[in-house]
Amino acid sequence: MDREWGVEESVGVAAEPAVVYRAVSEVRRMGEWSPECRAVWARRGPLRAGDRFVGFNRRGLFVWFTTCRVTTAEPGREFAFRVDSFGLPIAEWGYRFASDGDGGTTLTEYWRDLRTGRGAPVAELLGKVFTGVPPQRRAAANRAGMRATLERIRRALAV
Template structure:
């Protein structure tokens, strides 16, 4: 008997950072720094430093020898509270990524990174999922687990940077 698990469309991970929300927000809202945090995104091109709602950007990603890009637009930018963006590929919405920040007192912040796969509601979803598998080597059903692992790495890197000098 083959047991097939339901595909996951959302994922999130959290970490406590011994730094004020403003400092943590500055780290996540500076899109050009994303290549330092993420194990998958190695560079971001944007005209702005600290992003605000509506900021557009191009993200360059890699897994092994595979390299691809996505286009993005910041959808929420509230200092000390939330930073989020949508990414598209070939003009088709792919995912919503974001960070929620919570002041937990004592100069500390709980940072939560979240992801939602937006392909399920688009008529081109099957094509984008196929292209995603070709370009990234990741089957759509494996994406949530891969993203969770990447989020843990990203959050640990942000923590180290924000808690450091």
């Protein structure tokens, strides 16, 4: 089975891109939407590029935390962050917001695996230990999680 290094999913949301961006970039709400993230510790208000936060995650019996740094914060356009664990690069997660021309938004969530280079074997082992998901199944697990997350955001922001 070939390993996927990135995936993305999209959904239509019945709210303008600025509204959807505000909700998604308020990372403390991620626990409401994500099937894996349970809570986020972050400062209040809009986060800017360079800001950091901590995600507390759970999958089945597995519980872990990650440190995150906002890499892109362009209101109404894109919000992304890099995830590290124990000082090792793990992934980049992001959201793109595009007007659908009818007052709504096409919201795209994307993930890119950063577990490459010298630290990759350790990062992959930690990923499997903490999440219970082997590297070859991570993209499929993330795709399923994205679909659930996007649907929950869509419902929460329905006008």
